[in-house]
Amino acid sequence: MQSESHEQLHLRRSRISDRWFMAGVYGATGLFVAIVAGLFVELYAGSSSSIRAFGFNFLTSSHWNPVTNQFGALPMIYGTVVSSLIAIVLAGFVGVFGAAYLVEFAPRAVARPLAFLIELLAAVPSVIFGLWGLFILAPVLRANVEPFLQAKFGFLPIFQGFIFGSSLFTAGIVLAIMIVPTVSAITRDVIAAVAREHREASMALGATRWETMARVILPGATTGIFGACVLALGRALGETIATTMVIGNKPAIAASLFQPAYTLASVIANEFTEATSDLYVSALIELGLLLFVVSLAVNGIARVLTWTVLRPAKAR
Amino acid sequence: MKRVNVLGAALSFAALVVAPALAATQLTGAGSSFVNPFFSKAFYEYSAAHTDVTVNYQPIGSGGGIQQFTQRTVDFGASDVPMNADEIKRLPASAVQVPIALGGVAVTYNLPSFIKGGLKLTRETLADIYLGKIAKWNDPRLTKINPGAELPDAPIIVVHRSDGSGTTYIFTDFLSHVSGEWKSKVGTGKSVEWPAPSAVGGKGNDGVAGAVRQTSGSIGYVELAYVHENKMTQAQLQNAAGRFGFCTGGGVAAAAATKLNLTPTDFSIVDTKGETAWPIAGYTWVFMYREYQKPEEKSRAKMVRDVLEWTATSGQRIAGTLDYVPLPESVQEIAKKSFSEIKV
Amino acid sequence: MTTTRSQLPFGRRPLTAHMRWRYGWSAVGVIGSGFCAGLAASLLLLILGYVAIQGVTALNPAFLTHVPRPVGVSGAGVANGIVGTFIVVGIAVALATPVGVFTGIYLALFGRGRFAETVRFLADVLSGIPSIAIGLFAYTLFVQPFHHFSALSASLAFAILMLPLIIRTAEESIARVPTRVREGALALGISTYSSTIHIIVPAARAGIITGLLLAIARVTGETAPLLFTAFGSQFWELNPTNPMAVLALQVFTYAISPYEDWHRQAWAGAFLLIVAVLILNVSARLVLRNRFEA
Numbered sequence: 001m002q003s004e005s006h007e008q009l010h011l012r013r014s015r016i017s018d019r020w021f022m023a024g025v026y027g028a029t030g031l032f033v034a035i036v037a038g039l040f041v042e043l044y045a046g047s048s049s050s051i052r053a054f055g056f057n058f059l060t061s062s063h064w065n066p067v068t069n070q071f072g073a074l075p076m077i078y079g080t081v082v083s084s085l086i087a088i089v090l091a092g093f094v095g096v097f098g099a100a101y102l103v104e105f106a107p108r109a110v111a112r113p114l115a116f117l118i119e120l121l122a123a124v125p126s127v128i129f130g131l132w133g134l135f136i137l138a139p140v141l142r143a144n145v146e147p148f149l150q151a152k153f154g155f156l157p158i159f160q161g162f163i164f165g166s167s168l169f170t171a172g173i174v175l176a177i178m179i180v181p182t183v184s185a186i187t188r189d190v191i192a193a194v195a196r197e198h199r200e201a202s203m204a205l206g207a208t209r210w211e212t213m214a215r216v217i218l219p220g221a222t223t224g225i226f227g228a229c230v231l232a233l234g235r236a237l238g239e240t241i242a243t244t245m246v247i248g249n250k251p252a253i254a255a256s257l258f259q260p261a262y263t264l265a266s267v268i269a270n271e272f273t274e275a276t277s278d279l280y281v282s283a284l285i286e287l288g289l290l291l292f293v294v295s296l297a298v299n300g301i302a303r304v305l306t307w308t309v310l311r312p313a314k315a316r
Numbered sequence: 317m318k319r320v321n322v323l324g325a326a327l328s329f330a331a332l333v334v335a336p337a338l339a340a341t342q343l344t345g346a347g348s349s350f351v352n353p354f355f356s357k358a359f360y361e362y363s364a365a366h367t368d369v370t371v372n373y374q375p376i377g378s379g380g381g382i383q384q385f386t387q388r389t390v391d392f393g394a395s396d397v398p399m400n401a402d403e404i405k406r407l408p409a410s411a412v413q414v415p416i417a418l419g420g421v422a423v424t425y426n427l428p429s430f431i432k433g434g435l436k437l438t439r440e441t442l443a444d445i446y447l448g449k450i451a452k453w454n455d456p457r458l459t460k461i462n463p464g465a466e467l468p469d470a471p472i473i474v475v476h477r478s479d480g481s482g483t484t485y486i487f488t489d490f491l492s493h494v495s496g497e498w499k500s501k502v503g504t505g506k507s508v509e510w511p512a513p514s515a516v517g518g519k520g521n522d523g524v525a526g527a528v529r530q531t532s533g534s535i536g537y538v539e540l541a542y543v544h545e546n547k548m549t550q551a552q553l554q555n556a557a558g559r560f561g562f563c564t565g566g567g568v569a570a571a572a573a574t575k576l577n578l579t580p581t582d583f584s585i586v587d588t589k590g591e592t593a594w595p596i597a598g599y600t601w602v603f604m605y606r607e608y609q610k611p612e613e614k615s616r617a618k619m620v621r622d623v624l625e626w627t628a629t630s631g632q633r634i635a636g637t638l639d640y641v642p643l644p645e646s647v648q649e650i651a652k653k654s655f656s657e658i659k660v
Numbered sequence: 661m662t663t664t665r666s667q668l669p670f671g672r673r674p675l676t677a678h679m680r681w682r683y684g685w686s687a688v689g690v691i692g693s694g695f696c697a698g699l700a701a702s703l704l705l706l707i708l709g710y711v712a713i714q715g716v717t718a719l720n721p722a723f724l725t726h727v728p729r730p731v732g733v734s735g736a737g738v739a740n741g742i743v744g745t746f747i748v749v750g751i752a753v754a755l756a757t758p759v760g761v762f763t764g765i766y767l768a769l770f771g772r773g774r775f776a777e778t779v780r781f782l783a784d785v786l787s788g789i790p791s792i793a794i795g796l797f798a799y800t801l802f803v804q805p806f807h808h809f810s811a812l813s814a815s816l817a818f819a820i821l822m823l824p825l826i827i828r829t830a831e832e833s834i835a836r837v838p839t840r841v842r843e844g845a846l847a848l849g850i851s852t853y854s855s856t857i858h859i860i861v862p863a864a865r866a867g868i869i870t871g872l873l874l875a876i877a878r879v880t881g882e883t884a885p886l887l888f889t890a891f892g893s894q895f896w897e898l899n900p901t902n903p904m905a906v907l908a909l910q911v912f913t914y915a916i917s918p919y920e921d922w923h924r925q926a927w928a929g930a931f932l933l934i935v936a937v938l939i940l941n942v943s944a945r946l947v948l949r950n951r952f953e954a
Contacts, residue, residue: 014851019852025770030778032827035820036782039789046796051543055692067482067503068839098697108698113847117701117939124936127912128930130519131676133708134526142530164473164516165530177707180700185874186829189867192851193836208682210689211860224832227784231828234787240884241519241912249478249517251509260516266478269884270519274480274506274791276403283697288793295788305744344903353917356894357730372903374892375913388806401669520916542918586843638731638917 047286049279058286064251064262068272071283073290075251080294083243084236086172086257090151091236092229094176094177095183100213102184103191115188122181130245133174138165138246139316140253141173146258148152158251161256164316166248169257174246175239179232186231190224191217230302237295327387343620345373347394350415350482350539351600354640355394357630362623369619372648376483378506385411385603387637391620394602396482397506398580410606413580414654415598416628418572421486422563423551426528427453429466436461436560439595442553443495445535447502448512453533468533471514471524473538475527478505478517486598490586494595526648537596540568541639555595556587567594568641576646580620586656597641607659618660625655661878692720708934715927723928728894728910731919739894739928741907745936747898748811748906749880752818756875760823761868764830765818780831794820797886802889809891811904817885822875829874833867834860866948873944877937883912907933 004012050058054071062074098118102111144166148157194217202212218225249270250259264287275281340363352375359371361403376384378395386392386407398413423442425435432462438447441457444450453467479485485506489553492499495640502508518524521542528536528548535551540563543550552560561567571585571593581600587595602624608617628651634644643651675683726737763783765774795817802813841863845855861868884891891903892913907929914926 019850025762025766028759029766035788042797065509066507067505069916094696097693098700100694101697112700114697117704119703123877123934127910127915139530208686208821230784231787237788238790240790244519268792270479271507274379276379276382291923295785299784353731360730372893376887545918
């Protein structure tokens with residue numbers, strides 16, 4: 001039999017390594033999907049007794065009573081959504097514009113240390129954020145910021161009412177600080193990846209630096225920035241320990257941002273290690289399932305927004 | 317030659333590091349975070365005297381302790397509230413519950429003006445404050461008990477523990493005892509639905525203490541050790557005998573002394589008789605299984621029982637140094653008797 | 661009097677009011693965004709400063725080399741937690757990086773249609789699951805069946821937590837590799853495996869490393885999943901199939917206790933954590949820069 005030529009050997013080896021490679025690629029993706037599916041299954045299985053006991057009432061009731069085993073999650077859904085919204089609005093603003101500055105406008109010597117410092121925020125343990133928020137931030141907000149907001153904008157219902165210190169507002173700010181690194185770091189990469197030709201063309205046309213940023217670079221980076229915000233929002237939704245230390249842990253819905261509130265993740269963090277009755281544990285796991293669903297919903301809405309608002313804009 | 321020396325040094329160093337760990341058996345326990353500081357010191361001293369045993373105790377919470385004990389992932393569990401009938405039913409085998417530590421819950425507050433001798437509260441007024449029925453500091457019922465004190469015309473911010481905890485259990489147990497309305501409306505539990513409209517939850521003792529310290533016009537409850545270590549302002553509470561007093565080790569011990577027939581089903585020592593008794597106190601319990609059959613389980617269980625028995629008796633002298641209250645003699649006897657029921 | 665053309669600098673025309681307005685807005689934009697960047701950075705300094713002040717008295721050589729001691733006993737340390745963090749996070753990185761990067765490769769290069777879109781969607785959804793739920797998942801898979809806590813189960817939980825960040829950043833960076841590089845790789849006639857792993861992924865390396873570092877930083881500070889997986893320990897432990905101390909867990913346990921001594925150790929431990937991640941970031945960036953400039 002004729003021995004293989006050098007080329008044939010090379011081709012055969014490429015085919016074999018390609019097969020392994022594609023197996024690895026599809027395998028990894030499959031493993032990832034299996035993990036997420038497994039998580040969902042476990043959450044669903046764990047909350048089955050609670051779902052059976054409460055049904056839809058779980059989502060509409062405002063009572064969380066471990067003594068009588070009556071559980072309702074409505075105030076927690078409210079608290080989770082509102083606190084995360086505050087966080088992503090604040091962090092998105094600061095993170096995106098800060099990243100823009102660091103990539104485009106800052107002198108090299110300033111940009112690197114600043115970028116470092118922002119990324120390091122991600123390493124601070126959440127219990128430290130909670131303690132810092134409780135002992136440093138909340139008093140400042142309570143004594144200065146919130147009264148100021150109430151004085152100037154008190155006609156808005158979100159700024160009315162007694163000022164507690166621990167509140168949705170405080171929690172939103174702490175969460176914002178926690179997710180700024182995610183927004184900033186990813187946005188920096190995305191902005192840096194916008195082709196130089198676009199920048200230079202814009203400058204050549206006589207646009208100012210800011211105009212280049214606002215009209216050329218940021219629009220070009222929009223989907224990436226959006227992706228960064230979605231990831232950061234996810235982190236805010238699931239944050240447990242820091243939120244629970246500054247949000248006041250009160251299962252009630254109020255119009256004012258200065259009132260204490262409760263989030264889905266906080267309840268789990270607070271009560272899971274102490275819950276022993278089957279129904280109690282199941283209700284807590286159902287909260288986890290709810291968070292999964294909230295995350296699904298938020299991401300679904302974000303996707304729809306991307307398709308309807310952003311993609312057509314890009315195509316233009 | 318040099319390489320061999322370095323290798324030899326490395327090997328002997330590794331042996332030194334690893335050998336003690338290899339020689340000692342590491343026992344695991346999990347549960348109550350309230351009792352963690354006491355356990356850490358007690359087990360440290362025990363291991364110093366008995367070098368063949370080390371104990372790895374982790375404060376994952378009383379409920380976590382019961383869960384892990386049920387799953388048999390730890391050698392013993394610890395909980396601020398003994399297992400109830402449902403929890404016992406879920407166990408794979410019969411268990412023994414033994415009291416191992418004693419602690420009190422103090423009431424702390426924050427008012428703009430200093431009150432000489434501390435704010436005084438009767439048991440009913442405390443219950444009504446937490447029910448939300450007494451909403452302002454200058455309520456006539458409060459001014460009557462505290463003549464001469466400057467109580468402002470401000471809402472009472474009621475602070476409670478947001479995380480499930482034995483401290484909340486003891487506190488709500490007390491409120492249920494002194495107020496029928498509390499008992500029917502809210503009840504006793506490690507986590508409850510707090511009825512006061514101005515209620516705020518803080519996570520952990522830190523959360524409650526922080527909230528109270530920063531919110532003028534607030535009131536809250538914390539562990540005795542916490543109040544002492546952080547020098548917080550305590551309120552005086554009136555006990556069943558009619559005397560006002562602060563939460564102290566002596567008061568808690570007096571409360572414990574009134575209940576001599578302590579059992580896992582009859583364990584409440586809140587609102588007890590006794591001249592100097594402090595009304596809000598409770599035990600922490602450890603549990604082991606009653607029978608261990610497999611031989612490797614038996615030797616481990618024997619070591620666990622010895623450690624825990626030492627902690628419940630000789631180890632109690634450490635309790636006072638950390639602001640816990642040593643178990644009364646009678647309770648130590650009960651503990652010894654319970655440990656003897658374990659067959660190893 | 662108007663200036664003549666020869667008196668103006670080369671190429672410049674006199675500024676109209678409208679131009680001045682535009683330049684004004686540009687300055688506002690630049691300064692405003694600079695303010696944002698400065699705000700975010702100074703927040704870290706604020707928090708780090710607070711942590712350092714609270715914990716500096718507990719930082720000493722013993723703290724870095726000894727194991728924990730009971731309250732009030734001097735010479736306590738978090739050395740086992742430091743080592744444990746390295747082991748747990750190290751194994752987590754080893755688990756998450758291949759799965760995450762390969763999934764990113766799939767999404768960027770091979771994925772088409774509904775399935776790929778679903779995978780992307782799931783990655784975003786996963787980032788919103790609370791870490792305690794993921795810890796529970798790891799507990800059911802790895803602890804309950806064996807009746808034994810272990811550092812491995814904690815690594816598993818951490819790896820799952822890291823996946824969304826790694827996958828999305830890997831996908832983004834690979835997708836942004838310029839087409840000419842991809843086409844060049846194709847033109848070489850080498851196997852897909854070779855062109856992807858040896859050419860395209862290295863070109864996307866910066867972004868992937870960013871995602872990885874961010875994920876590591878995030879996971880190093882996580883406590884909730886550790887409660888049911890690594891369990892914690894007061895002793896030296898190098899065996900990943902045993903319960904192990906992890907620094908974030910030690911910080912948490914000390915922080916919620918009533919004792920001043922343990923509080924200070926919590927702050928000192930948190931300071932160590934942040935410094936450790938700082939060192940990791942610095943060295944990773946240095947390595948990256950060196951290899952590019954080599």
